[in-house]
Amino acid sequence: MPKIDIAIPCYNHGRFLRQCVANVLGQGAEMRVLIIDNASTDGSEETARRIATEDSRVELLLRERNMGSHAFRDRLGGK
Numbered sequence: 001m002p003k004i005d006i007a008i009p010c011y012n013h014g015r016f017l018r019q020c021v022a023n024v025l026g027q028g029a030e031m032r033v034l035i036i037d038n039a040s041t042d043g044s045e046e047t048a049r050r051i052a053t054e055d056s057r058v059e060l061l062l063r064e065r066n067m068g069s070h071a072f073r074d075r076l077g078g079k
Contacts, residue, residue, distance in 0.1 A: 004031040011037070011066070014044030021051050021058060033058045039066040 006024050010017055017035065024033055035048045035058060045062055052058040 007034045009036045012040045012042040014047040017047045036061045039063045
C-alpha cells in the first residue's frame with residue numbers, strides 16, 4: 001500500500017482529537033499523521049503529546065501562537 005500523510009489541524013478541539021486520530025489510523029493504510037495545533041488553550045497540546053507518545057505514526061507541530069485557520073499548509077508545502 002502507498003504511504004499516506006494525513007494532516008489534522010487543531011484549534012481548541014482537543015476533546016475530539018483522540019477519536020479523530022484513531023479513526024484515521026484505523027483505515028489500515030501505511031500512514032503518518034501530523035497533528036498541527038494552532039496554540040490551543042483547551043489542553044489540545046497535552047492530548048496531542050499523549051497520542052504521539054502512544055503511536056510512532058503520529059507527529060506533532062505545536063505552534064506557540066495562533067497563526068490563523070490555514071497556517072498548517074506551510075508544513076505541507078501549500079501556498
